[in-house]
Amino acid sequence: MNSFGRIFRVSIFGESHGIQIGAVVDGCPAGIPLHENDLKEDFARRRAGGIGTTPRVEPDLPRIVSGVFNGKTTGAPITIVFENTNTKSGDYSNLWDHPRPGHADFTGQQKYGAHNDPRGGGHFSGRITLGIVAAGVIAKKIISPTIVSATLIEAGGSKDIQAAVEQAVATKNSIGGIVECVCTHVPVGIGEPFFDSAESLIAHMIFAVPATKGIEFGSGFAAAAMKGNEHNDNFISATGKTETNFAAGINGGITNGNDIVFRVPIKPTSSIGMPQETFNFKSKAVETLVIEGRHDACIALRIPVVIEAATAIALADLCLLAQQKPRIV
């Protein structure tokens, strides 16, 4: 399903080389100021252009075509669309028989058969995350004063991100990275026990972002080697502030008011300029595949803002849900 959320429901659509991509955001409260310009900053962060990012640069000019009147949301579904302009579909024609390793060419073909759209990854393209970023801009307004901030903290195994990227470009290879996301000013009490825990919804959304390979909250994998007396976050104030924050601000699936902190590993971009030895489904033999076209040497550079958006969408749904106050009859 290309929609997420029980109350704040985001649907995304589009293909890399299709006519339009976009998002429909339903369940957004009325009265939130919203203008195309509000999307500029996050779009610029996501956009390609610098070293290590693809030379395909789209203008990504959003049009808000429904749900906003006199500069504010009306309560009706908000639709934001983008035209695809800079498409070169010819680049991808031979990949049907020789699916690219690491991509969804093979699985898309298996699932959708001959009808799968192969142009630039079709609906599987990272370009579709533009809709997630657009919806994230709205979500960020809903969860205010909570602030979601994600940063690339390392790439290619190094904290010197710039150097690592330059080396990847030079070798026609690609590198991964780790994104850290911190949510501050989080209200106490959002998240639901078990299946709609705050971690469940955030993780659900994070794995909707292509190239993510994991997520760890707070202590994360380090928790496995810790002892209970180290790991327990002792309370130190009447507001629920804790001395440490290994819980990442969440206990029993519900926020405790401390920061939500998590890290997400990003795999190296699957498209690389180097030749790859992989099965040709037509010739039935392992053969050399060389991928032409325009690629990111380090897609992780562009992902932090997508992670922010994904997180804000999950939190917006939980925040709106938690506004249902207990009623004492």
Place this chain on the structure above:
Amino acid sequence: MNSFGRIFRVSIFGESHGIQIGAVVDGCPAGIPLHENDLKEDFARRRAGGIGTTPRVEPDLPRIVSGVFNGKTTGAPITIVFENTNTKSGDYSNLWDHPRPGHADFTGQQKYGAHNDPRGGGHFSGRITLGIVAAGVIAKKIISPTIVSATLIEAGGSKDIQAAVEQAVATKNSIGGIVECVCTHVPVGIGEPFFDSAESLIAHMIFAVPATKGIEFGSGFAAAAMKGNEHNDNFISATGKTETNFAAGINGGITNGNDIVFRVPIKPTSSIGMPQETFNFKSKAVETLVIEGRHDACIALRIPVVIEAATAIALADLCLLAQQKPRIV
């Protein structure tokens, strides 16, 4: 929400010291053999009893009270219930003012106010995972021949699990661990692009399991330091078999037929025998808290079967969903 799934929908209910706990499983196809005895093995794996697990041992005798006739599922909702018998609610009376670090006492009180059930963690208790395990037994039958197998691969930072547990017990402390889960004989083509990716649904369910702190698929966090030419899983056969499996059997959110592999860090049990310095919300001061009662020194020992169940539930939903074949009009 205490329910999960679009087609195979699992709802769980109950409290640690309540009358009954259980699960309702809706959307299960008719004709699947099911008997109370089928739950024995997984229940035994989850049950306490050995060193490092709580001395509270419940018989956990399941009753299937609906949805099964003549030993087979009927297509109607399947309800499985368990009576709570071995409850000692007196143990937990003073924790309202002095919430336990690492537990959901504080967040439960904040979210539900004075109405939160404090007895043994109430609805937040790990005991409620019994319903997940019960639903998992059914899910495992649905996804057959796919097999889900989870193992505790380290505890307390050591591969010598037994020694690590004994030390934790001796010091009245607790330790965490890492569970690895492998799914074999996975069909090609389950999972949906973006929001219902196979990773999204599995991660959603895994974070419904108390004490989980993260999840990584295949290469996971190591991917961040890898290069594209290392990370790409080259195809080596016409069935889609790959040479390596850093993708963990999933591309573009959709299974490619290779094994699904992921790892989950488990935090050390929050309840420890050692005294803890933490805020007393009545006296408004940091004071020493000593937790009486019965605890697990290493809850990670009991979690693999819950991870299996959570995974099988996610896969069952995706499998049933994927049976909707394309129709060429």
Place this chain on the structure above:
Amino acid sequence: MNSFGRIFRVSIFGESHGIQIGAVVDGCPAGIPLHENDLKEDFARRRAGGIGTTPRVEPDLPRIVSGVFNGKTTGAPITIVFENTNTKSGDYSNLWDHPRPGHADFTGQQKYGAHNDPRGGGHFSGRITLGIVAAGVIAKKIISPTIVSATLIEAGGSKDIQAAVEQAVATKNSIGGIVECVCTHVPVGIGEPFFDSAESLIAHMIFAVPATKGIEFGSGFAAAAMKGNEHNDNFISATGKTETNFAAGINGGITNGNDIVFRVPIKPTSSIGMPQETFNFKSKAVETLVIEGRHDACIALRIPVVIEAATAIALADLCLLAQQKPRIV
């Protein structure tokens, strides 16, 4: 699916001759007083016993087995179960080959195959509505001060219900009726445009009640012969009170504060004592079928309280949803 609701989610389970039937109610706010005795009145209204109702009388003693502590809801899922005690499964053994007209014997067999539970209608039995009534008791508390009140206003085409029922009993036949439901003290502004209109959710739930054949709101079918100047409900006060109420308190899917009024036709009970000429799927011929067992001559007598419950459940979901107030950033 045997569950309904986005926020206030009701799941029902059980079979006519199974072990337990019941309901799980998720998403109920904490702090609502709830005791088994609260169900007595509505259960008594639903229960058989009088003339025109089946001689099978179950005690219908509810057990609340989760979600309530110290007499109030805790915010966790509420589970209410009933044991089936008065079952005589032998009555129904020959209906597999000779499905009863008007019943779900044929469709159940077609959908679930040999695994369909034929005992007393299995999961299709009207007895399962006990779970709806139980959930309705909780829903009625949530929507308070809104009051939902349903009445049988005619039976067998006559306003003299008693006489019509007696005649049906005397002739071993059955009769239908019309239930009218009025909701008073309805808040303004619940319901969502289009797919979650107040009428959509109410109608969805009403058709979950067996034997319902239609629903009309306010002017209903009479509207088809009216003119706009007659049908428009002119406003007469600043609270939105209207002179007439053909809209049944709903405009654009959203409540306007006037009473919600609708009527539901109930078909005559399908089980009748008279012989019926219907196809025998074993002999492949139309043959006479005589249904033994215990039947209601006028099931409509017992349905008003189920209609109330179904309506209250739909309204509870919409009420909780509408508590999400606009936030002006």
Place this chain on the structure above:
Amino acid sequence: MNSFGRIFRVSIFGESHGIQIGAVVDGCPAGIPLHENDLKEDFARRRAGGIGTTPRVEPDLPRIVSGVFNGKTTGAPITIVFENTNTKSGDYSNLWDHPRPGHADFTGQQKYGAHNDPRGGGHFSGRITLGIVAAGVIAKKIISPTIVSATLIEAGGSKDIQAAVEQAVATKNSIGGIVECVCTHVPVGIGEPFFDSAESLIAHMIFAVPATKGIEFGSGFAAAAMKGNEHNDNFISATGKTETNFAAGINGGITNGNDIVFRVPIKPTSSIGMPQETFNFKSKAVETLVIEGRHDACIALRIPVVIEAATAIALADLCLLAQQKPRIV
């Protein structure tokens, strides 16, 4: 919520005088031929133009902007958009203080406050049903060979529809009507017990169509005056064919293969040229309101195709759901 469906999920968006209106259709199988021209016929049936319909005529040229490649659906979400071109927003400026009887002006203002879009009914406009019709075209292909056919069978209380409409136009009044919908070649076994009964989903969708006041299946309201021996549909063949069809092809919420038949009353258009005495929320007095602008004298003329679409959408979701066959392990 402006989305519907568990598997075949339709989301609609837009406002009467907004930039674009449209629909996103998720969960559509791959491989279904789809072209803009396929929408022409149903759009023509919905469009205004003849006597009794509004003089506002939009070209309604659809653009399929995602989800279709080489003339066939790809399995990705299908988005269909329409530009609004013929908007005259000036007509509606004074209706804020003097909401129109029968319209959603008042409820929209109450629900969304000052942010409600008042232009031509905003998101509540019947124009938004264009998205439903577009999705319906796709749904009709999915459910093929099932055919859904709706007809206006009376208007203004008369079977002489033409005469009734002419009289309404002449008097600047409006009239209602009754739409009958018949589904033929329906597969056996779609629909789920209780909450997702075939009637529940169809009725849910029908009440998403503005101006509908009720629905009755088969015998409908007449059932209330019938006897069991008359109403029971006796089987007459091994395929489940019945002698009568008072059940409208549905037993226990599940289709039995006979035609699904239902009728829907449509209220007279709320916008009329005649003056109306209704409350002015600014002056706080009942005053005369005269509605300028372009109206339908008989909106029921344009609704049959919307009813068809709504029905096909509900059936498509149930059909796709029912393809999950029992698996005998």
